Amino acid sequence: MRDAFIATLSELAKKDKKIILITADLGFGVFNKYREELPKQFLNVGVAEQNMTGVATGMALEGYTVFTYSIANFPTLRCLEQIRNDAAYHGANVKVVAIGGGFSYGALGMSHHATEDLAIMRAIPEVTVVSPGCIWETQRATEALVNTPGTCYLRLDKSNAGDTSLPGEVFQIGKARRLKEGKDLTIVTTGGILCEVLAAFDRLQKEHQINCRVVNVHSLKPFDEEEILSAASETGGIVTVEEHVVEGGLGGLVAEICLENGQPPRLFHRIGLRGGFASKVGSQEYLRKHYDMSEDAIVNAVLRLVSQRRPLDSSQELKVTTLH
């Protein structure tokens, strides 16, 4: 995703001299080509995320479209108030880019686990929040953010689901993508963990004859309420999957939307990080398994929910499901 982002941004920046990329001293080797081709549109502010975001705001207020870049929580949590007060409140064209969503940098330890960023960033008013799941979404999201006014957050992952685009498909911020059609239950996901979801979809279909709908939500804000409400009413069950704490991210968002619209799915479960910080380290793959958000965990969650399904015409009350 990182390379796709930089390659796409590079093409955009060649056409628009007002696009600037600022890094806080991270991205070793990855900017060489960009920097060589666009030296005036690149700035390394050093290890200073607060200043990076403030400088970006100042430039944006003078007409630039500024991408701030760092890894994990550094471009978000470390300078959260600059994003809130300076960039977002002023509607500044600052596009915050974090490389390493979730456990992308799993072995580097807790400091590098970006597992609360979606909840925190989506809570800030007037910030667009985008979390692509595949290379195609990364490319299209990068293009779209240049044309999206105001402050945006782009969360990029180390893992990805390849190219999930359909022929002729048009990417739209705020529009979820129904990647698989199915009636038994819906898996709603965001980010690179889409690859685990798609693998789980295949297994559920082949080994268990369960046809899930798969909805990929690349935009958490704005959010495609309609697609989620359709999933709730048409498939009766939703499992959300995110490499993020279960509080406040995608799962929380889906629950909020369904309840507020009076359309709770009869079956519901959030897959994500539970029970505190991830103190164990390891690869992204290892940590997904360890913290129950891998392909296996998704398959098991769906199987358990489906086994608890009651007839569709029974009570519409929300079924409380405990999977632990």
Place this chain on the structure above:
Amino acid sequence: MSITNIDTQVFAKQLRIHVLNMTSSGGSSHVGAAFSMADIIAVLYGHSLKIDPQLPKWADRDRFILSKGHAGACVYAALALRGFFSVDKLLTHYKDGSYLSGHVSHKGNPGVELSTGSLGHGLSVGSGMAYAAKADNKNYRVFVQLSDGECDEGSNWEAILFSAHHHLDNLVAIVDYNKIQSLAPVAETVGLEPFSDKWRAFGWAVREVDGHNHEELKAAFASIPAETGKPTVVIAHTIKGRGVSFMENTVLWHYRTAKGEEFDAALRELEAK
């Protein structure tokens, strides 16, 4: 540079009277912090800043950022007196439904470049504006008003490093060095001295002035950059609460609001000057 015919001494007196009325009427704090920089604001808005009240977003205007946003009443008063918005609006300050928040806000208030209130934000944003000006070959200057206590914030020092590294000699930081922060004197809280040496060591041109002497302030703002290739800091030695004898040099009047007899006495002193 657009030199106006405004008598900055009169302007400063008007600013203080408006600030007193606004903070007392609204029941807000920070009158001491507003009074200590009133002369700086009077010189900037009455004399040194290249601005046009009819065109608040004029592309070539000088930018002014109040990073010590808690003293916003003084900037609101300056903008109103210069005609950016109605003077009548000032008495809505800090009241229900007003856009004139206790900490300076750009929303609904033409002429305010940046909303602040959390300390340590303005200099980075100003650095970005100054960087953009250089990239765009623009001649405007960027002034950022800081408080002394605000210099405790590490983010300022990130911006100080950055702007010196990039030779932003169109950037001017002004420190309202009244030597009192919210709970105690600066020297008893986190000492800043040797203050000017710190800026100098970070690559800035330093000018120390009496922050209540208009001629010194005008001279400092007329010679930007003070040294080619370096951002300039004007360390303005000031007196917190300047203009009202019982407010001067006290910690108390950082937060206290003048009511009743105190208000009357303060107004008498300001009007007599």
